[in-house]
Amino acid sequence: MDDQIKDTRRKFLNNGWKIGLASMIGGAALAHLKEGFAFEDTTPSGETMELMDVDGNIIEVDPMDVEELDLDHVTHNVRRGMPGRKFTMVVDLAKCQNALACQRSCNKHHFVTGDNAWLKIYKMQETEDTSPYWMPTMCMHCDQPACVTVCPVDATFKREDGLVLIDNDRCVGCRFCMAACPYSTRVFNWSEPNQEFEMNMDMVEELHSPEHAGMPSVKGTVDKCDFCPHQAEKGELPHCVTACPNGVFYFGDKYEDTVTNGNETVRLSKLLEENAGYRLFEDLGTEPSVYYLPPKDRLPFEEGLENYNEFQSVEKPDAP
Amino acid sequence: MSKYDQLIKDLGPRKFSLKGKLWVALLLAVTVAGIIAYVDQLIRGQVVTNMRDYVLWGLYISNFVFFVATSFVAALVVAALRLTKNEWRRPFVRMAQIVALACIIMAGITIIIDMARPDRMMNLFIHARLQSPITWDVIIIPTFIVVSLLLLYFPLIPDLAILRDHYSGTNKKLSKIYGFFAMKWRWSQQQINLQGKSIHLLVLMIIPLGLILESIDAYLFSTTYRVGWNSTNFGPYFISGAMVSGLGALITVVYIVRKNKQLENYITEYHFDKIGKLFNLTCLIYVYFNINEYLVPLFTAKKGESEHLETLLRGEFAIPFWIVTLVGLVFPAILLIFKRFRKPRPLYLIAIVVVLGAYWKRYLIVTPTLLHPYLPIQGVPENWHYYFPSVHEWLITGATLAMALLIITLLIRYVPVISIDRLAEEEAERLTSEKKAAA
Numbered sequence: 001m002d003d004q005i006k007d008t009r010r011k012f013l014n015n016g017w018k019i020g021l022a023s024m025i026g027g028a029a030l031a032h033l034k035e036g037f038a039f040e041d042t043t044p045s046g047e048t049m050e051l052m053d054v055d056g057n058i059i060e061v062d063p064m065d066v067e068e069l070d071l072d073h074v075t076h077n078v079r080r081g082m083p084g085r086k087f088t089m090v091v092d093l094a095k096c097q098n099a100l101a102c103q104r105s106c107n108k109h110h111f112v113t114g115d116n117a118w119l120k121i122y123k124m125q126e127t128e129d130t131s132p133y134w135m136p137t138m139c140m141h142c143d144q145p146a147c148v149t150v151c152p153v154d155a156t157f158k159r160e161d162g163l164v165l166i167d168n169d170r171c172v173g174c175r176f177c178m179a180a181c182p183y184s185t186r187v188f189n190w191s192e193p194n195q196e197f198e199m200n201m202d203m204v205e206e207l208h209s210p211e212h213a214g215m216p217s218v219k220g221t222v223d224k225c226d227f228c229p230h231q232a233e234k235g236e237l238p239h240c241v242t243a244c245p246n247g248v249f250y251f252g253d254k255y256e257d258t259v260t261n262g263n264e265t266v267r268l269s270k271l272l273e274e275n276a277g278y279r280l281f282e283d284l285g286t287e288p289s290v291y292y293l294p295p296k297d298r299l300p301f302e303e304g305l306e307n308y309n310e311f312q313s314v315e316k317p318d319a320p
Numbered sequence: 321m322s323k324y325d326q327l328i329k330d331l332g333p334r335k336f337s338l339k340g341k342l343w344v345a346l347l348l349a350v351t352v353a354g355i356i357a358y359v360d361q362l363i364r365g366q367v368v369t370n371m372r373d374y375v376l377w378g379l380y381i382s383n384f385v386f387f388v389a390t391s392f393v394a395a396l397v398v399a400a401l402r403l404t405k406n407e408w409r410r411p412f413v414r415m416a417q418i419v420a421l422a423c424i425i426m427a428g429i430t431i432i433i434d435m436a437r438p439d440r441m442m443n444l445f446i447h448a449r450l451q452s453p454i455t456w457d458v459i460i461i462p463t464f465i466v467v468s469l470l471l472l473y474f475p476l477i478p479d480l481a482i483l484r485d486h487y488s489g490t491n492k493k494l495s496k497i498y499g500f501f502a503m504k505w506r507w508s509q510q511q512i513n514l515q516g517k518s519i520h521l522l523v524l525m526i527i528p529l530g531l532i533l534e535s536i537d538a539y540l541f542s543t544t545y546r547v548g549w550n551s552t553n554f555g556p557y558f559i560s561g562a563m564v565s566g567l568g569a570l571i572t573v574v575y576i577v578r579k580n581k582q583l584e585n586y587i588t589e590y591h592f593d594k595i596g597k598l599f600n601l602t603c604l605i606y607v608y609f610n611i612n613e614y615l616v617p618l619f620t621a622k623k624g625e626s627e628h629l630e631t632l633l634r635g636e637f638a639i640p641f642w643i644v645t646l647v648g649l650v651f652p653a654i655l656l657i658f659k660r661f662r663k664p665r666p667l668y669l670i671a672i673v674v675v676l677g678a679y680w681k682r683y684l685i686v687t688p689t690l691l692h693p694y695l696p697i698q699g700v701p702e703n704w705h706y707y708f709p710s711v712h713e714w715l716i717t718g719a720t721l722a723m724a725l726l727i728i729t730l731l732i733r734y735v736p737v738i739s740i741d742r743l744a745e746e747e748a749e750r751l752t753s754e755k756k757a758a759a
Contacts, residue, residue: 150451
């Protein structure tokens with residue numbers, strides 16, 4: 001008798017939680033359905049408008065189906081990123097001749113004052129028999145970022161738009177991310193950064209955001225290339241891209257399959273396909289957002305040598 | 321309570337001699353110098369160290385790894401020997417616990433010293449992310465500190481009660497302090513049962529905790545893409561290294577205490593021989609893991625890895641590497657096989673060499689790897705291509721070592737170095753069994 005009572009109670013409880021769960025899911029689904037049906041009320045206007053799709057074809061659509069994207073006023077969560085974007089970069093090694101304009105521009109606009117630039121141009125030569133080339137590197141904004149994995153406080157984080165950024169107000173300065181990064185891209189503020197700003201410090205503090213690294217840099221925290229989201233927000237290209245006299249850097253959006261170096265705008269997939277694009281240390285599985293085009297038919301290597309300085313990447317104003 | 325008198329006289333608190341006072345003064349002076357250097361580091365930033373963007377971890381982290389390793393002695397000598405009922409452990413247990421506690425406390429402090437923003441330490445809790453090995457450290461180190469502290473304290477309670485009673489006539493203040501920590505201990509059966517159970521539980525805990533602690537310490541390195549760190553061998557390699565440096569430090573401390581307190585009757589050659597054998601075993605295990613770490617990879621090392629091995633075996637770091645490996649590990653492992661090197665004095669000398677080697681070894685694990693990133697080191701000042709600790713780093717690290725020694729010294733000054741309670745009990749047992757035999 002006792003067992004029977006227990007059994008029915010068990011059955012009742014068992015059914016009870018299932019019904020509860022089902023009604024919760026059902027309720028949530030219904031709520032969403034209602035949102036979906038809201039559009040059904042709009043009747044086709046009968047008019048059409050011409051638009052260009054991502055492949056460059058002209059298509060005709062009903063104006064009622066078009067929603068205006070107010071890019072200038074889209075506010076986004078700094079930690080989540082710009083919705084619907086996936087930033088990417090292509091570096092054409094054939095065009096690089098170590099002019100260093102990218103590095104100077106980057107140093108200037110990110111107020112880099114240390115001894116280690118965020119954008120480095122390496123003099124590379126794999127073996128004696130292979131020929132040398134110049135290789136600019138910046139943060140690879142990996143899709144599997146080793147730095148983000150090891151950060152104990154979520155100070156460095158990965159966004160939906162592909163960027164890996166640093167919250168300098170949270171970083172505890174353990175430097176584990178620097179140890180983890182295989183691209184040696186991270187730079188530490190070993191002392192109080194001696195930065196000079198044209199605007200007053202209050203304004204700098206107000207604009208202070210992970211989206212503009214280096215403004216200002218914070219003592220005892222890590223800095224690195226941020227892919228210039230502050231520029232992207234204005235619809236402009238990163239400083240290194242615009243500064244390069246040879247058009248080495250292409251910046252763009254992977255979802256749009258379009259990248260530009262300021263002079264020409266090209267399909268990302270086509271550029272990579274035609275030039276045998278690759279990524280650095282693919283075998284590590286870090287999935288970088290930066291692609292390289294091999295230095296085939298490159299500009300003369302030797303011309304870059306006069307700019308090459310093995311022991312300096314940040315120009316310092318001459319000491320008095 | 322006369323049965324304790326001789327034991328208290330031999331093992332109990334004893335005022336510092338002039339030598340002792342000078343020793344404490346020296347440790348205090350080194351500590352103060354380190355604190356001054358640390359304040360300067362706080363004000364000016366980590367720029368006062370010689371660490372830079374490539375060698376981003378240096379002496380502090382080596383020092384941290386050494387402290388963590390040495391604290392493993394609690395799990396080995398106190399717990400493992402207890403569970404295997406090795407009675408010869410008796411004279412070592414208390415000092416092992418003291419060494420372990422001092423080291424794990426200083427490990428915690430050292431990792432904070434390496435953090436450039438200690439003011440944001442709370443972020444480690446507020447924004448903790450569980451997949452970071454540093455968060456694992458944040459969890460395991462305080463846990464290990466608490467368990468080590470209790471493992472020192474619980475077995476100590478009867479001794480504190482003995483001292484409370486001993487000083488009740490002569491030194492009221494001291495008696496009161498010991499009495500406070502003795503928690504009304506009266507040798508009641510209930511208390512003894514509770515204490516026995518608690519100690520057993522702690523002993524069972526400290527072994528897995530120790531293994532986890534050493535493994536996490538290894539994972540700090542092996543979870544990165546770095547050549548020379550990214551090794552599946554690192555966990556057991558660190559555990560075996562921890563056994564060596566922990567035992568080495570313990571033997572050194574025990575020998576010095578034995579000499580200064582004239583404890584030759586309590587810590588005999590038999591005991592040294594036994595612990596020397598254990599030391600020998602751990603050294604041989606460590607040799608084995610070194611072979612796995614440095615020799616086996618030679619066969620299949622990829623380019624970066626073979627370059628790294630090259631600098632250790634033949635290049636830039638060859639001299640320290642071979643000194644540490646041969647003098648600091650292989651020779652001791654061979655010598656300890658022979659009984660005469662397990663006599664107190666030779667064993668002590670070998671232990672000192674091994675501890676120094678173990679310290680230097682940590683430095684050789686941290687630094688050479690950092691000087692071999694995947695991309696070449698370019699575009700940075702010339703002195704970033706090598707690393708030697710700065711004066712600040714030496715002073716601060718010296719202070720952490722001095723503080724560890726200070727903790728050990730003060731505990732040994734005020735606490736019986738071998739359990740008086742246990743010794744008295746054993747003596748009583750011996751007498752009754754003798755009586756029985758006579759009857």
